[in-house]
Amino acid sequence: MSLLLDTDNSAKPPVTTFGPDFPFDYDRWISHPAGLGRLPDDQLGQEVAVIGAGLAGIVAGHELMKLGFKPVIYESSRMGGRLRSEPFSGADGVFAELGGMRFPVSSTGLYHYIGQVGIETKPFPNPLDEATPSTLIDLESEQFYVEGAGHGALPPLLREVSEAWSGALEGGADFTALQDAVRKRDIPALKAIWNKLVPLWDERTFYDFVASSPSFAQKSFRHREVFGQVGFGTGGWDSDFPNSMLEILRVVVTAQDEGQRMMVGGAEQLPRRLWHLAPTTLAHWPAGTSLASLHAGAPRPGVTRIARDEAGGGIAITDRWGDTRRYKAAIVTCHSWLLTTHIDCDESLFSQKLWMALDRTRYMQSAKTFVMVDKPFWTERDETTGRYKMSMTLTDRITRGTYLFDNGPDKPSVICLSYSWMSDAMKVLPLDAERRVRLMLGALQKVYPGVDIASHIIGEPITVSWESDPNFLGAFKGALPGHYRYNRQMFCHFMQDSLPPAERGLFLAGDGVSFTPGWAEGAVQTALNTVWGVLHQFGGKTLAENPGPGDVFDAIAPVDLPA
The missing domain is CATH 3.90.660.10 (Polyamine Oxidase; Chain A, domain 2)
Structure with a gap:
C-alpha cells in the first residue's frame, strides 16, 4: 500500500530502485542488446574466482560467463544463500521461505533475471x-x-498513524520531490535532494526522525508506539528504530516496502535456474554452455583462505580440502564478518579503512x-x-x-x-x-x-x-548512525584504478555491500558492479552505446562526506 495517502500515481513513471546514492540504470545496462562489453581475444577463457553461490555470486558468474570469462564458483554450504526455500517433508511443492520471500516490483534488475529463467510471481x-x-x-x-x-x-488510530508517517516523510525528506526524481530517473534533481539528506540523517536514528517530526509530535506517544509495532507496507518498524534514517529513506523512496511479490515454487529457484541457464548470446563458449556445465555440475568447496599470490600477483584461493588455485581476480559475495572469523584473509588485500568498514558492518538478527x-x-x-x-x-x-x-x-x-x-x-x-x-x-x-x-x-x-x-x-546489514562512510567504502570498492597494486583484484559484492541491505536488488546491483570491475581489470571495454557503472562513476558517485 502507498505510503502517501490518496495519491494517484497511475499516470506517472514507475518507481524503481534507481539510486538514490548511485543512480545508475542497471536494468537498462543488462537488457541492452549490445551486451555488457567485450573482452580482448587473448583474455577469453580467463578464470575468475567467485566466492559464494548466493544470488550475487550466481549473477556475477552468469554475466562473466557471457563475456567469455570462466567463473569458478565456491560455496561452503548450499546454493542460493539467503534465497532458501526449505521443502516440507512428505509434501510436493510445499516449502518455507527461510530467507528472502517478498520482492518489490521496483527491483527491476532482479526481475530481469526472474524473467530470464521464467519464474512466475504472484x-x-x-x-x-x-x-x-x-x-x-x-x-x-x-x-x-x-x-x-x-x-x-x-480504523481511526491507524489512519492517524499513517498520516503522521506520510507527513514526517514529506517534512523531513522532501519525499514527493525525491520520489518523483527517482520515477523520472532525473539524476541532477535526485542528487540535489539526496546529497543534502545524507549528512542530515546519516548520524541520526530512524526513531529520532519519527519522534522529532512535527507530524508525530502533534500526536501522542501511543501513535509512535503503534507505528513501531504495525508500521505500513511490510509491517512493524520498531526493530529498525536504532538504524540510521538513511536506511529507511532508501527503502521507502524506492518503494521496496510495497508492491511486493513472491516467486511461485520458491525463491531458491532463481539462483538454481541461473546456474543451469545457457544464455543465447555467449562470447568464447559454445552454445549450450551454462555455469553448471563449466563446473561439472557443482560449485567448488567453501573457501578457507584468501591470500595474495606473491609469484603471479593475483589472488590465491584455498578451499576447505586444502586445494589452492590462483586467479588474476576474485569476487567475494559472503557476509563481510566471515572475512575476519571463518576465512583467513590477508590483511594486505584491503586498506585498513576498508577493513574498518567491513568489520563495523552491523548485521540484524x-x-x-x-x-x-x-x-x-x-x-x-x-x-x-x-x-x-x-x-x-x-x-x-x-x-x-x-x-x-x-x-x-x-x-x-x-x-x-x-x-x-x-x-x-x-x-x-x-x-x-x-x-x-x-x-x-x-x-x-x-x-x-x-x-x-x-x-x-x-x-x-x-x-x-x-x-x-x-x-x-x-540475516542482513542494518547500518547504524554514522555508517554511511563505511557503506560508501564498500560499495565503491569496485573502482580500483586508484588503489595500490597490492589491493587490486579482489572485488566485493552482495546486499551487505549495497546501499539496500536485505533486498535482493542490492545483491544484483553490486554483482554487476564487480562484473564491470573485472572486465575493466582484464582490459575489456563496454560499448559506447551501453556504458557501465564504472564508466559513469565520476558523474553519479555517492556523495563523499568529509572524514
Whole structure:
C-alpha cells in the first residue's frame, strides 16, 4: 500500500530502485542488446574466482560467463544463500521461505533475471494488501480487524498513524520531490535532494526522525508506539528504530516496502535456474554452455583462505580440502564478518579503512518459524463474528508477524507462525523447532481463542535463526548512525584504478555491500558492479552505446562526506 495517502500515481513513471546514492540504470545496462562489453581475444577463457553461490555470486558468474570469462564458483554450504526455500517433508511443492520471500516490483534488475529463467510471481500476502483477505492487528490485547486493502478501511488510530508517517516523510525528506526524481530517473534533481539528506540523517536514528517530526509530535506517544509495532507496507518498524534514517529513506523512496511479490515454487529457484541457464548470446563458449556445465555440475568447496599470490600477483584461493588455485581476480559475495572469523584473509588485500568498514558492518538478527497445515482453514468464516477464522496478524506478542500462504482449497498450506527481528529473534535463539512452535501457538491462542491451529498441523515444523548459521552470522546489514562512510567504502570498492597494486583484484559484492541491505536488488546491483570491475581489470571495454557503472562513476558517485 502507498505510503502517501490518496495519491494517484497511475499516470506517472514507475518507481524503481534507481539510486538514490548511485543512480545508475542497471536494468537498462543488462537488457541492452549490445551486451555488457567485450573482452580482448587473448583474455577469453580467463578464470575468475567467485566466492559464494548466493544470488550475487550466481549473477556475477552468469554475466562473466557471457563475456567469455570462466567463473569458478565456491560455496561452503548450499546454493542460493539467503534465497532458501526449505521443502516440507512428505509434501510436493510445499516449502518455507527461510530467507528472502517478498520482492518489490521496483527491483527491476532482479526481475530481469526472474524473467530470464521464467519464474512466475504472484502478490505477497502482506498486511493490508490486496492479496490478503484480512489483517488483524493485536496491540495490548486491543484488536483492529481490516478486510481488504487501502487506507480507507483503516480504523481511526491507524489512519492517524499513517498520516503522521506520510507527513514526517514529506517534512523531513522532501519525499514527493525525491520520489518523483527517482520515477523520472532525473539524476541532477535526485542528487540535489539526496546529497543534502545524507549528512542530515546519516548520524541520526530512524526513531529520532519519527519522534522529532512535527507530524508525530502533534500526536501522542501511543501513535509512535503503534507505528513501531504495525508500521505500513511490510509491517512493524520498531526493530529498525536504532538504524540510521538513511536506511529507511532508501527503502521507502524506492518503494521496496510495497508492491511486493513472491516467486511461485520458491525463491531458491532463481539462483538454481541461473546456474543451469545457457544464455543465447555467449562470447568464447559454445552454445549450450551454462555455469553448471563449466563446473561439472557443482560449485567448488567453501573457501578457507584468501591470500595474495606473491609469484603471479593475483589472488590465491584455498578451499576447505586444502586445494589452492590462483586467479588474476576474485569476487567475494559472503557476509563481510566471515572475512575476519571463518576465512583467513590477508590483511594486505584491503586498506585498513576498508577493513574498518567491513568489520563495523552491523548485521540484524532474524528468526522464522513455519508449520504446514492440512488446508487453508483461515478462508472459512467464524459463524459468530462473521470474520475470517484467522488473518495475517501483526502483534506486540512474541510472534510479531504471522503470515498465511494459501496453496488452494483442501491442499496443504503454510503458516509462518512468527517472523521476528533483533531482540524478538534473540528470545527464541536457544529454542528448538518444537519449543518455538509451542511458544508461538500459545501466543496466537490469546489472539484467536476459538481457533485450534494445532489440530491442523501436519508434518514437521521448519525454523531458522540466521545469526546462528556459521555461514551468515546474521540475516542482513542494518547500518547504524554514522555508517554511511563505511557503506560508501564498500560499495565503491569496485573502482580500483586508484588503489595500490597490492589491493587490486579482489572485488566485493552482495546486499551487505549495497546501499539496500536485505533486498535482493542490492545483491544484483553490486554483482554487476564487480562484473564491470573485472572486465575493466582484464582490459575489456563496454560499448559506447551501453556504458557501465564504472564508466559513469565520476558523474553519479555517492556523495563523499568529509572524514
